[in-house]
Every structure is written in structure tokens, then in C-alpha cells.
Amino acid sequence: MLVLALFLTTGCTGAEGASQTPPQQPTTTAESSRQDLGFLAVGSPAPPGERCPTPSRQEGAYDVLLSPTAGRPGSKVAMGGNTPLFVKGGRYVGPTGKIGFWFNLPLNEWEYVYSSQGPPSSSKGVPVIHIGEVNVAGQCSYRLTFRVPEVPPGTYEIVPIEHGGGGASAFRPIEFRVT
Secondary structure (H helix, E strand, O other), X not given: OHHHHHXXXXXXXXHHHOEEEOOOOOOOOOXXXXXXXXXXXXXXXXXXXXXXXXXXXXXXXXOOEEEOOEEOOOOEEEEEEEOOOEOOOOOEOOOOOEEEEXXXXXXXXXXXXXXXXXXXXXXXXXXXXXXXXXXXXXXEEEEEEEEOOOOOOEEEEEXXXXXXXXXXXXXXXXXXXXX
16 A cells, blocks of 8 residues: 555656546446446646656556555545556557556456457456546556445456557456455
């Protein structure tokens, strides 16, 4: 939790330069449309005329941080991370696209989420829920808050998916325990 707090307070330009995106209604499956899953997303833009700082090239530079990692339905959770800035070949492309966050999405089905097929409606009898979306275009980092969905206690994965410009890529899933 300390790591997340430190990260979120030391973004590229600090809180005073953060632009705030108004809460948006996420795309939901039929089962999740009855739940209040409102979320708030903010980001940290690059200084005028500057590029975003280059995160470490080590494994995990773009991992999504989560705090807390467990909670009851209805409790508030914050996620954040550095915006992907480089293509696989290593060329800087700057912050572009969006990152969508999916609760209880089986990782092997992430490729269907932004296709014409769409995400599965449930996994193991529990709804797959779109819990938020962050537009990272021009943002060096991002932060999103959401409320834990009304689901049975257990451990669930949250799958972040970067998308836009005709492509998509899943991040490493994050485990969250509903108590």
C-alpha cells in the first residue's frame, strides 16, 4: 500500500498538474448493468514540450498497482501505473490509447473483449464486469478508482487491456480477494 501511495503522489507532474476525467459509465455485461460500478480516472500529463519520463526497462515497469488487494463488495479500490510508452521494438511512441479493466475475465479470453465477439458474460458462474476505462493519450501515468462488485467471496483476477489504434494487448492480471 505504501508503494502505491508513493507512486500515486510522485507522478510525472504531481497532483496539481493532473487532469481529471469526469466519471463515465463503463460498458457492462447484462449481469453487471444492475450494479453501481462508477469509477473515477485521473492522469499525470508530460510537462509542456517534454516527453514522459522513461520507466525502468526491467520487468514490471508497466505493472498495475492495486490498493487495497482485498475488500468487501462496495468498498473502494484504487489502481494506477505508468502508461506504456514504447512499442515492442523499443521505439518511443508516447502515451496513446486507452486501458480497460475487466473483473473476473479469464486471461485466455482477453482477445475477445474488444472484438465483435465481445467478452464472455460470466466465468465460473460469476459475471465478467468492465470496472473502468482510462484514456491514457498524453498521460504519463494513470489512476482509477472503482467499487468492488457484488460477487461471492473469493479470489478474482482483474485484467487490464491496452487498446486503440486497431490493436490490443493484455497486461499481467492482478489478483483481488473479495471478502
